[in-house]
Amino acid sequence: MRAIVVEQLGAPDVMQVREGVPVPQPGPGQVRLKVEAVGINFADVLSVAGEYLTRTRVPYTPGMEFAGTVDALGEGVTGVQVGQLVACLGGSGSLATYAVAHAAALIPVPASLTAAQAAAFPVSYFTAYHGLKTLGYGQPGQWVWVQAAAGALGTASIQLAKAMGMNVVATASTEEKLELARKLGADVTLLQDDPDRVQKIRAAAASDSNPKGGVDLVLEVVGGPRFQESLDVVINRGRVIVIGNASREQANLRPVELMKRNVTVTGLWLTSLMGDAEATRDAALALTPLIASGQVTPQVGPTYALDESVRAFQDILDRKTTGKVVIEP
Ligand code: NDP
Incomplete structure (x- = not known):
């Protein structure tokens, strides 16, 4: 598969597209997702620069927030269907054709949202x-x-x-x-x-x-x-x-x-705050009906291909973008 790989931290042009990266296998409790859309946050730009709140360990594949179609289930996963569109938040690794995530971390996507909107939502x-x-x-x-x-x-x-x-x-x-x-x-x-x-x-x-x-x-x-x-x-x-x-x-x-x-x-x-189950549940309960009814709509900004990731990150740094920048691998 294809993935963005960062071997040394710095300006966005340290990101390289790598071909032939092994497709990840879901472990127990995990699912593999075909990545449809990745929401790019200011935090991703800071992570690649090595200026985020947590230390970025290289080599790594950026991408902490994405929407994907469930492609394979690891051992013991229930309640998730292959082919289902879900959103996911946390960690890194989604600027790639496939990514794995813990089933418990998946966020259901209201039917009214496109994959790009779903990727623009959680963070x-x-x-x-x-x-x-x-x-x-x-x-x-x-x-x-x-x-x-x-x-x-x-x-x-x-x-x-x-x-x-x-x-x-x-x-x-x-x-x-x-x-x-x-x-x-x-x-x-x-x-x-x-x-x-x-x-x-x-x-x-x-x-x-x-x-x-x-x-x-x-x-x-x-x-x-x-x-x-x-x-x-x-x-x-x-x-x-x-x-x-x-x-x-x-x-x-x-x-x-x-x-x-x-x-x-x-x-x-x-x-x-995501570790605070009560705060997260309250937020989800408040947000889900607002999103499902269309009262609030994730604002998808400019959309880029995986090959254009450097430009996407640079456009955020240059304050050229509005809404959520999305990359579609
Ligand atoms: P945005 O899409 O809002 O892009 C960043 C924006 O910040 C730019 O559009 C620009 O707006 C403004 N900006 C950029 N550089 C500067 C600068 N040098 N001086 C002043 N303003 C600047 O990104 P996000 O929505 O991802 O993030 C927005 C902010 O919220 C970031 O600071 C991010 O780190 C933070 N954030 C924090 C989270 C948390 O958990 N604490 C979670 C999510 C976001 P303009 O051109 O209008 O000034």
Whole structure:
């Protein structure tokens, strides 16, 4: 079979297409999947660069989130049919013709979704749910600031926040990206380099009961020196959920500053939350009907062939993409 192989970490062009890679065999409790579509996350780009939260061991095949057709069942697997389309999240190895996964890690795919949409779903929607609800305690009528709003996580966060009855201020780097954010329901959109962004974000959420303005919740994904802005825009007792650091720069946080307005700053890493069975079940219960009814729709962005993986990764780094970048091996 064909697979992407990374032998040394670095820029996207370290990824090579390898022919003749042995087809993996499913062990006990595992299934083999014919990979139909791989969702590419910012985390994949960081993993290949060796800058992710966990160490990347080489050689390896990237690809942590994908949709595939069940091709073979390992010993002891029940409740899964050969030919069934499922999504899968975790680990690596899906930028290939076939991949193996633990049957317990498979996510059922609503019949309304294409393989590309199914590959665009797990990471972004589970993360958005945990940011807005599990850790953000979002309530109808509250305001949330969604950064990088046209990206995979951003588009998921806007749709989910609106489905929860929240109000959304969205920022992104270009007018085209803001147009997508508005299409998905963002109430107020601002260029992320708008010189008056902090005042405008605060003012967007002003009301009779909140005359000074300020949002209840920030889904922080940019980090670096701009992290301070998240603290500046939240209301008294507001929450900042630290989900990403797309700037790849260090942020300064002075804990004493949080005291002044009783601000909470919370980290969120989906990988470690997936181990929390109750939180994962709650998220799945909330998300499944929204996806199945079409109230939220995974936003599939540009789609590439396996041979174009380097370009796909580079386009994410160059901030050229919207929605979830998908590779179809
Ligand atoms: P996206 O599809 O959103 O792509 C990343 C976006 O980040 C770009 O579109 C761009 O938006 C913005 N960006 C890129 N470089 C910079 C930069 N130098 N400065 C400021 N903004 C930048 O990717 P994902 O949806 O995969 O991820 C979005 C963020 O969420 C990432 O930081 C990622 O690591 C994080 N994440 C974290 C998870 C967790 O478990 N903690 C899970 C999922 C995502 P624009 O051009 O509009 O600024």
